[in-house]
Amino acid sequence: MLEARAVTVERRGRKLLDDVYVKVPPGRVTAIVGANGSGKSTLMKALAGEMKPCDGDVLLDGRNLKAFTAADLARRRAMVPQATSLSFPFIVIEVVRLGASVPGFDAITTRAHAIAEEALLAVDLAAFRERLYYELSGGEKQRVHIARALCQLAAATRGPQDSAMLLLDEPTASLDLPHQALVLDQARQQAEAGRAVAVVLHDLNLAAAWADELIVLKSGRVLARGAPAAVFNDALLSEAYGCPIRTNATPAPGTPYLLPHLLRLLPHAARRDRRTFPSLLS
Amino acid sequence: MQDATPALPLRATVDREVTGARVIAGSVAVLVIALFLSLSVGATGVTLSSLPRAAWGAIQGSTDPVLAREQLILLGIRLPRTILGLFVGAALGVAGTMMQGLFRNPLADPGIVGVSSGAALAAVATIALGNGLFLPWTRAFGVYALPFAAFLGGFATTILLVAIAGRQGQMMVGTLLLAGIAIGAIAGALTGLIAYASDDRELRDLTLWSMGSLSGASWPKVVAILPFALLVLIVLPKVIRALNGFLLGEAEAFHLGVDTERIKRLVILTTAAAVGAAVAVAGVVGFVGIVVPHLVRLLAGPDHRFVLPGSALLGASLLLVADVIARMIVRPAELPLGIVMAAVGAPVFLHLVLRRGIGGVE
Numbered sequence: 001m002l003e004a005r006a007v008t009v010e011r012r013g014r015k016l017l018d019d020v021y022v023k024v025p026p027g028r029v030t031a032i033v034g035a036n037g038s039g040k041s042t043l044m045k046a047l048a049g050e051m052k053p054c055d056g057d058v059l060l061d062g063r064n065l066k067a068f069t070a071a072d073l074a075r076r077r078a079m080v081p082q083a084t085s086l087s088f089p090f091i092v093i094e095v096v097r098l099g100a101s102v103p104g105f106d107a108i109t110t111r112a113h114a115i116a117e118e119a120l121l122a123v124d125l126a127a128f129r130e131r132l133y134y135e136l137s138g139g140e141k142q143r144v145h146i147a148r149a150l151c152q153l154a155a156a157t158r159g160p161q162d163s164a165m166l167l168l169d170e171p172t173a174s175l176d177l178p179h180q181a182l183v184l185d186q187a188r189q190q191a192e193a194g195r196a197v198a199v200v201l202h203d204l205n206l207a208a209a210w211a212d213e214l215i216v217l218k219s220g221r222v223l224a225r226g227a228p229a230a231v232f233n234d235a236l237l238s239e240a241y242g243c244p245i246r247t248n249a250t251p252a253p254g255t256p257y258l259l260p261h262l263l264r265l266l267p268h269a270a271r272r273d274r275r276t277f278p279s280l281l282s
Numbered sequence: 283m284q285d286a287t288p289a290l291p292l293r294a295t296v297d298r299e300v301t302g303a304r305v306i307a308g309s310v311a312v313l314v315i316a317l318f319l320s321l322s323v324g325a326t327g328v329t330l331s332s333l334p335r336a337a338w339g340a341i342q343g344s345t346d347p348v349l350a351r352e353q354l355i356l357l358g359i360r361l362p363r364t365i366l367g368l369f370v371g372a373a374l375g376v377a378g379t380m381m382q383g384l385f386r387n388p389l390a391d392p393g394i395v396g397v398s399s400g401a402a403l404a405a406v407a408t409i410a411l412g413n414g415l416f417l418p419w420t421r422a423f424g425v426y427a428l429p430f431a432a433f434l435g436g437f438a439t440t441i442l443l444v445a446i447a448g449r450q451g452q453m454m455v456g457t458l459l460l461a462g463i464a465i466g467a468i469a470g471a472l473t474g475l476i477a478y479a480s481d482d483r484e485l486r487d488l489t490l491w492s493m494g495s496l497s498g499a500s501w502p503k504v505v506a507i508l509p510f511a512l513l514v515l516i517v518l519p520k521v522i523r524a525l526n527g528f529l530l531g532e533a534e535a536f537h538l539g540v541d542t543e544r545i546k547r548l549v550i551l552t553t554a555a556a557v558g559a560a561v562a563v564a565g566v567v568g569f570v571g572i573v574v575p576h577l578v579r580l581l582a583g584p585d586h587r588f589v590l591p592g593s594a595l596l597g598a599s600l601l602l603v604a605d606v607i608a609r610m611i612v613r614p615a616e617l618p619l620g621i622v623m624a625a626v627g628a629p630v631f632l633h634l635v636l637r638r639g640i641g642g643v644e
Contacts (some may be wrong), residue, residue, distance in 0.1 A: 019586055020444065050537070070515045070540055071539040071541070072539075074537060074539025081531075081534065086384075086531075087385075087388060089584055090583065091583070098526060098530065101527065
């Protein structure tokens with residue numbers, strides 16, 4: 001179980017996270033949603049141990065993250081950040097195999113190799129195996145890093161009672177529809193295998209469809225927590241995003257479907273809050 | 283994806299492992315040839331074939347004047363020169379590779395971020411002021427005075443860089459690179475100032491020295507750099523995995539279990555030590571740290587398991603061959619090593635910059 005207790009993160013006097021309590025339980029997919037700048041990535045970084053909270057604690061199985069060494073953590077947690085750049089001529093499989101280069105076991109073993117190959121298959125990149133990483137498209141690069149994280153979780157050895165976590169920061173941001181589903185399905189499978197999965201998502205419908213639990217952030221605070229059907233209601237989401245949102249029922253019970261009131265679709269009379277900028281149009 | 287290991291073919295990765303091993307083996311062979319050349323070639327026409335005779339004579343305590351001359355040339359001049367060349371080339375190759383890995387930038391180099399300039403400034407000050415202001419220093423350290431001063435110069439520069447770039451508790455790599463360029467320029471200006479204030483004899487020493495040369499090689503210098511060479515050898519295997527992680531980014535390295543702050547300190551100190559010692563015995567020799575790792579990456583890929591040892595071996599080879607060229611081209615006089623290196627290295631550097639420009643490397 002990964003837990004944030006009263007976590008506050010400040011940068012240059014601005015509170016990015018303010019007294020945040022969240023739990024990322026094993027065996028479940030927890031989606032973190034919220035508007036831009038609401039603190040989603042900061043929360044992920046705090047949960048990963050990458051960003052130290054100014055106040056409060058992040059606990060892994062009841063033990064403070066500060067007490068773990070980087071190597072200890074790497075054996076129990078894999079993370080895919082929002083963006084990663086790489087200026088050196090690695091081929092795809094080599095980047096995936098870097099996931100198995102956690103201290104304490106050997107990335108060169110046959111087992112690590114085999115795991116890397118399977119991770120590549122899992123994100124549908126087998127055909128890209130020998131391609132140069134920096135020549136890939138954005139979505140392909142994103143999947144390489146997801147494969148790297150899957151490889152890290154599978155290859156890193158840990159004690160039988162030690163849980164493991166997968167943290168994904170906007171893993172679907174540049175993916176096409178089938179690959180969004182593919183990646184989230186992989187995340188679900190990790191959860192079903194007993195791992196704690198936390199994933200930042202912008203697409204609320206993906207969050208509703210794939211997550212067991214939702215955490216809605218607004219301005220660095222937790223606005224709501226719970227199952228999608230309980231959390232997603234018009235008033236709450238409209239407040240979280242500052243725009244009118246309507247929840248609809250889907251054929252799948254318990255999975256709401258959301259429609260933002262896109263200005264373009266509203267009748268002209270209702271477009272009162274449309275803002276125009278004359279200097280941009282001249 | 284638990285413990286089941288699927289029976290998948292292991293193709294290119296294994297191939298690249300084999301290529302890497304081959305590149306290392308090839309580099310060893312090239313180094314052997316370079317060592318042979320460096321011991322065989324010189325202004326006097328004494329060749330390597332005299333070595334067994336000279337060595338045997340030295341053991342027996344022979345007083346034959348012909349043998350004594352061969353002994354002096356081979357064992358007293360060329361052997362220490364070759365060992366120094368070996369160290370300087372390997373140190374610069376390794377330092378370049380480490381900095382590029384840490385800064386995630388294939389153009390980073392101790393020469394570019396000012397570490398060489400800082401080491402050079404301290405060494406120039408020791409040469410020019412060694413009998414005046416710095417007399418206690420030169421008295422206290424003897425043969426170690428110059429390498430120590432250069433090491434301290436490189437070290438001080440590095441500390442300054444870290445202090446500037448690490449103000450927020452975490453090192454900002456971009457700031458480090460830019461601050462390095464500024465500090466390098468300041469060190470260069472101070473070096474120029476000392477040169478301006480020097481007399482003609484010192485000036486000639488300084489000029490030659492600031493262009494790099496192995497002509498002053500001697501056994502005491504070999505002894506002086508020994509601890510630094512050992513330090514580099516000890517650190518090298520400890521940073522390979524970490525530097526691979528760093529190529530993805532500092533945060534990613536941390537996610538992969540790298541103690542990033544410790545590795546940054548270790549790499550920076552080692553680089554300062556290696557560059558400081560190299561500058562102290564050979565003066566400022568540029569481009570080895572850029573050209574050699576780039577070449578190894580082209581051949582073996584960017585994995586530091588191959589790039590670090592490969593750069594050490596090929597760096598040593600390149601420096602030795604450049605030194606042989608410097609010795610031969612205007613025989614019996616000598617060209618400064620830095621000139622030969624720059625003539626080879628600058629075009630390669632330019633090629634790298636152009637390739638980056640058209641999107642070959644991000």
